[in-house]
Amino acid sequence: MDNILGLTLAELSALLERKELSSRELIAFYIDRIERFDGKLLAYLYKDAESALKRAEQIDDRRAKGEKLPRSAGLPCALKDLIVTSDMPTTCASKMLEGFISPFDATAAKNMREAGYISLGKLNMDQYAMGSSGESSYFQKTVNPWDYSRVPGGSSSGSASAVAARLTPVAISSDTGGSIRQPAGFCGVTGLKPTYGRVSRFGVVSYASSLDQLGPITNSVEDAAFVMDVLGLNDPMDSTSAPSKTDFYANLQRAGDSLKGVRLGLPEGHLSDLAPGLKAAVENALKDCEKLGAEIVNVDFPLAAKGLPVYQMIANAEAASNLAKYDGVKYGHRANIAELEEMYSITRREGFGPEVKKRIILGTYILLEGQYEEYYRRAMRIRRLIRKDYDAAFKKCDLIVGPVSAGVAFRFGDKTISAMEMYLNDLFTVLLNLNGSCGITVPCGFGEDNLPVGLQFQGDMFAEDALLRAAHIYQQSTDWHKRIPALLENGVER
Numbered sequence: 001m002d003n004i005l006g007l008t009l010a011e012l013s014a015l016l017e018r019k020e021l022s023s024r025e026l027i028a029f030y031i032d033r034i035e036r037f038d039g040k041l042l043a044y045l046y047k048d049a050e051s052a053l054k055r056a057e058q059i060d061d062r063r064a065k066g067e068k069l070p071r072s073a074g075l076p077c078a079l080k081d082l083i084v085t086s087d088m089p090t091t092c093a094s095k096m097l098e099g100f101i102s103p104f105d106a107t108a109a110k111n112m113r114e115a116g117y118i119s120l121g122k123l124n125m126d127q128y129a130m131g132s133s134g135e136s137s138y139f140q141k142t143v144n145p146w147d148y149s150r151v152p153g154g155s156s157s158g159s160a161s162a163v164a165a166r167l168t169p170v171a172i173s174s175d176t177g178g179s180i181r182q183p184a185g186f187c188g189v190t191g192l193k194p195t196y197g198r199v200s201r202f203g204v205v206s207y208a209s210s211l212d213q214l215g216p217i218t219n220s221v222e223d224a225a226f227v228m229d230v231l232g233l234n235d236p237m238d239s240t241s242a243p244s245k246t247d248f249y250a251n252l253q254r255a256g257d258s259l260k261g262v263r264l265g266l267p268e269g270h271l272s273d274l275a276p277g278l279k280a281a282v283e284n285a286l287k288d289c290e291k292l293g294a295e296i297v298n299v300d301f302p303l304a305a306k307g308l309p310v311y312q313m314i315a316n317a318e319a320a321s322n323l324a325k326y327d328g329v330k331y332g333h334r335a336n337i338a339e340l341e342e343m344y345s346i347t348r349r350e351g352f353g354p355e356v357k358k359r360i361i362l363g364t365y366i367l368l369e370g371q372y373e374e375y376y377r378r379a380m381r382i383r384r385l386i387r388k389d390y391d392a393a394f395k396k397c398d399l400i401v402g403p404v405s406a407g408v409a410f411r412f413g414d415k416t417i418s419a420m421e422m423y424l425n426d427l428f429t430v431l432l433n434l435n436g437s438c439g440i441t442v443p444c445g446f447g448e449d450n451l452p453v454g455l456q457f458q459g460d461m462f463a464e465d466a467l468l469r470a471a472h473i474y475q476q477s478t479d480w481h482k483r484i485p486a487l488l489e490n491g492v493e494r
Ligand code: GLN
Pocket: 129, 130, 131, 132, 154, 155, 174, 175, 176, 177, 178, 179, 180, 207, 315, 426
């Protein structure tokens, strides 16, 4: 059974189809791993082994009767806890939504279920997806499977940790400013942020609506493409949803094994100020890409330094407005107070964690009459110019390449990391969200203290095929994605 961990989703699907493996066996295998290892990793906020096994049995029965099932029928998955589900709670890792059960399913959850994926549970995250370490979760701190004293990254802390530890082969996560790509880098897994609009946001608890995007965290680019065929469906419930695209995986099968003719743009300055071990891994990866035939060209982002402040302005302004709905009236936590105004205010004081409050206050300030022009409008203008920089860069190259973070996963409670430095962590990821196009992190080696390093590829709007192709060809030439961290079970490494 242990060789299950070395198989792609497509290979698992073939085993299920040929009835050489039952879905029940596969789901039970993952449930067993969750039971053995999640007590220490704390990646899951909610798990429902019984329902998952029952669904697996139903799928096995239907297959036994000769019914034609979708190719992903019976495969396991897990969801970041901001994708609403009617059969499991959705908390956004907050006290505000503790125990909240949605009356409907998010489109992504529905599409996954209809394609036959079986959800093992909901994954921990930074509260309301605000953070870069997972530490702002109200409930628990997920650890990095490569070193339990380190953060897994954020905000998709549970997703990246669970996929790295093989407690699920795929996690559906979200990326507003890097939350898929940065934790994927810290945990040595593959994380795809699709183009804005590619995956429906209907039923995804919003952080910053003009930046939020769902995507998969997996153990390979191939698996990411496999899942995208299900996530990439058009959704009339989301007005920003793009037309359906379901041939990601088929296109990847024709990728070949050469990067000849692919121009990879390396942004000016992206290799300075990196941790030396991480830098060496990224440089080696770039050399590998050249050996595969790619040409590395220099590209310039004159406004790169403005990326973070612009992201902070826009994300916080949108967050303040999105989170205004949590007032204790319609759903979520309600303070036990009769007077209305006071009930609103105490509900919010009790329900939101410090990071969330900080961002609401900042965002509210930015949107105040008198401040709005100075901050929000200006940020929107610079955002447009950043998009022009991207357009100019994509005239000189096909994809942009570089590090996803400046260092490897840091230690919990690291006193040397200030709030400002924590925000600086998003330096290499936020520009892409401001542009709206797609990007992917793939593991490219190990850096300081033998911790994983991620390589980031960025593509143009709706250029997922080209992005996945290059990342896949690079990945096929390495075995970094096949390394599995040793996990602790009763104090013994497994
Ligand atoms: N780390 C970033 C932030 O704290 C990004 C979060 C995200 O992508 N959801 O805002």
